[in-house]
Amino acid sequence: MSEEGYRVWAVPGLPEILPGDDLAKMIATAEPTLVDGDVLVVTSKVVSKAEGRSVPATDREAAIDAETVRVVARRGRLRVVENRQGLVMAAAGVDASNTPTGTVLLLPEDPDASARRLRDGVRAALGVTVGVIVTDTSGRPWRAGLTDMAIGAAGVRVLDDLRGASDGHGNPLGATVVATADELAAAGDLVKGKLAGLPVAVVRGLDHLVDAEDGTGARALVRDARDDMFRLGTSEAVREALTLRRTVRRFSDEPVDGEAVRRAVASAVTAPAPHHTTPWRFVLLESPASRTRLVDAMREAWIADLRGDGKSEESITRRVRRGDVLRDAPYLVVPCLVTDGAHHYGDARRDAAEREMFVVAAGAGVQNLLVALAGERLGSAWVSSTMFCRDVVREVLGLPADWDPMGAVAVGHPAEEPRPRARRDPEAFIEVR
Structure with a gap:
């Protein structure tokens, strides 16, 4: 982090996103002052809209079924499932809000690929190298409330492995791997909000987290089943x-x-x-x-x-x-x-x-x-x-x-x-x- 710390702000002026829209170009137009090392935090809902992931669904449950790979836990009609993107979340990430009646929004087919396309599009439009986080809202085990997490990433260090380093007292860190992409997602959500109609945020001042290469993507955040102690309800x-x-x-x-x-x-x-x-x-x-x-x-x-x-x-x-x-x-x-x-x-x-x-x-x-x-x-x-x-x-x-x-x-x-x-x-x- 720079000595000045970092800033987070929401990008104003974006119109309603429609299928086929060039979302990267629209972001670049709304926020032309982006610089190298900025991180764009983009709500998956607008990515899905631009990619045409709105589908007719008079029965939301059927849409959830189609996106589900494995049921993790069920309580009444509520299901926490693993979806086709490998994410574990309620209702497979199928969203019936902010979309016309009779339709639902599915998550991007490949959120990491979506993040790469946005990054390339901003680079082409403005000539700057930014990191991109695609986010979605999720609950968490043992914790009340919702927060945003990274489901797609490009050019961002999604995990910061501190194992082998020492704390201020000289104690070695043996298990500390920070989910930096999720922290960036949550920071962006603080200014985007859920009801303000601001789907994109910018984080500036954390250049050390932005890489020249696209990197592993947010898929690296998904815990391997063999290491997941709480895989099932x-x-x-x-x-x-x-x-x-x-x-x-x-x-x-x-x-x-x-x-x-x-x-x-x-x-x-x-x-x-x-x-x-x-x-x-x-x-x-x-x-x-x-x-x-x-x-x-x-x-x-x-x-x-x-x-x-x-x-x-x-x-x-x-x-x-x-x-x-x-x-x-x-x-x-x-x-x-x-x-x-x-x-x-x-x-x-x-x-x-x-x-x-x-x-x-x-x-x-x-x-x-x-x-x-x-x-x-x-x-x-x-x-x-x-x-x-x-x-x-x-x-x-x-x-x-x-x-x-x-x-x-x-x-x-x-x-x-x-x-x-x-x-x-x-x-x-x-x-x-």
Whole structure:
């Protein structure tokens, strides 16, 4: 920043923008005193109008649908979505204000390209090199109120990376990356306002933020999905975790965080259960020795059972190999059912139904566990094999006699991306009466 600081003012005198208008030339005419290093802050609404992005839409919701790539969060009719420009915002940025009835304004098709065209147009008209920010209004997580943010940029340093520098006390800055383009957008909005009909502002005195090259554009401000800790709303996060819940049979060598598994267990034990009971127990096999002992003992039990069934050695080898996922997994969880609190009626039919209630509760707990593991970005495979040799499992793991192992869950980081899941039509599983 220069010693004099900086100035921000709105550009007066711009007429109503119509499709096909040369917006850069109109700005240059309205503000002919632009100089090198100025930053133009331009509301996306006038960019969209000039680019003919006003479309007929008697149904705004249909227009939002067409611009939506992914629903991030929904509350009633309000939707926060990722739009086709990669921006996360309410209603995909579709605007029904300041446009004729029966039409809506879409965001510019490519806001960074729009900013480059404006920059080139001003340079051609006035012979000056300016930076350009294209803005739109957005809400923010955890904060009330709206502010403008940069959705397009050209010739402006959109991010100012201060990592590695030191503060006034000599402390190194390890995480400070300033969103300068968003700060410029907000500064411009202070003088443009929302109701004054002033869609363009000029920021002067911040020449160090203006570059000769067009630069990365505002797309660089969009956080990568892998680094976004708040990618989804609550219900959408649950649905995505359900979608991510896939059977994984090949794991990488990356170690499993035991605390992540414990968080998944905390979710598992929120499952419904009969009579206010807690029928779940989870045995965590964190050491390689414990996993090997269990898998070897179960393998011997399976082989003995299969030989007793008269299976050939070739068939036995093939069937036993299915348990390799447990041997290869870096972490195992053995869910167990405990029927403390079950009612005993002295009637075979009712006692069988009572046990089934507890088995269903155990299954709900396992499902919660698998979904929560997916939410932790851990793959899993539920294998029912422990239920065929429960006595062996109890003996090897030193479990109480009333703990019923309900399979084993292999846990780890997937070695490869899962194949796309075939879509199942829910109507095929529904009967309405």
